Amino acid sequence: MASPQSVVELLQALVQVPSINPFARDRASAPYLGEGKCAAYVAEFLERLHAEVTLEEIRPDRPNVIGRFPSRGSGKRRVVLGPHLDTVSIEGMTVDPFAAEIRDGRLYGRGAADTKGTMAAMLWALYELGDAVADLPVEVTFVGFMGEENSQPGSKHFAQHHPDYDFAVIGEPTGLDVVYTHKGTAWVKLVAHGKAAHGARPELGDNAVMKLAGALMRLDRELIPALADYAHPVLGPSTLNIGQCQGGMQPNIVPDRATAHLDFRFTPSLAERGVLDLLRAYLSDEITVETTLECMPLETDPDHPMVTALAAAGTGAKVGAPWFCDAAHLAAAGIPSVAAGPGSIDQAHTDDEWIDLRELEKGVDFYRAFLESC
Secondary structure, three states: OOOOOHHHHHHHHEEEEOOOOOOOOOOOOOOOOOHHHHHHHHHHHHHHOOOEEEEEEEEEOEEEEEEEEOOOOOEEEEEEOOOOOOOOOOOOOOOHHHHHHHOOEEEEOOOOOOHHHHHHHHHHHHHHHHHEEEEEOEEEEEEOOOOOOOOHHHHHHHHHHOOOOEEEEOOOEEEEEEEEEEEEEEEEEEEEEOOOOOOOOOHHEEEEEHHHHHHHHHHHHHHHHHHHHOOOOOOOEEEEEEEEEEEEOOOEOOOOOEOOOOOOOHHHHHHHHHHHHHHHHOOOOEEEEEEEEEEEOOEEOOOOOOHHHHHHHHHEEEEEEEOOOOHHHHOOOOEEEEEOOEEHHHOOOOOOOOOHHHHHHHHHHHHHHHHHHO
């Protein structure tokens, strides 16, 4: 590969290598699914920096890329720098998603903000450190996680198999604020079962739609107000959105099945209570419950010395976020974790995704200052 001469050129190269999460189902994204090629590019760059590189395949052609940097001295704390490799769909984008065009001080393309910008800044900080990385006060491992945009299998696998780290900085576009807490997410499927019958003889059937409708009305009247009891001083209340509801085949058949899909955004206190346990308290035994996606909330001690060092390298702000990320899974495994990086979450997933190049360059200084001072 051609050797990039700046963090901007490195980001251009990363954006030009498609790595769309296969959760995308649209035709535009179909030729570009999977993180394999991006992981290979990052692995080669890490090897040029003299890191010991491992590609851990989590799904076919979808690896985590792990680069362990040499370190001199003993007793150092072990730190992970961890952006994610995958991006969301390119359907509906108004800019060329892979051209990495630079215009008016911005670099455009899918992943420019989320999170190839943070990845480029992390990698370039390590490039600038060169051989001095071995003499840092910490031992550094770079991890490019696969699969963050859906279910986070990459960070879950890493947390399970590599828990012996002292701190992790997850690359997300936070404007260089340090996100130490965020809500968890649970997508839950409710299913009501009934008995089909002719629409002219509804008394012979058992209407699943009506069962489900009653359950949803109770959730709206009773459960949603009760979520106020699980508020967080930074994140606010836990919430529930009833996002989808389906049932029946046609008007003249009593429906024998109906489903609804719920989206919980829950605080650490509700996680302790148990989202599903609370939900089931408001449902009859006729409604079955299935979790289809779950990410736990994050709450790392904002006074942790490495959180403080990271904040001092950036804006100084320690904040919460309404979104979730890989940090939660590492934290659940006992690795104190936060999210921080250049760019704005407001540009993530947009039809003209971009990052301000001045912010990108600030990100390099941010990560380097943290590593040199922590």
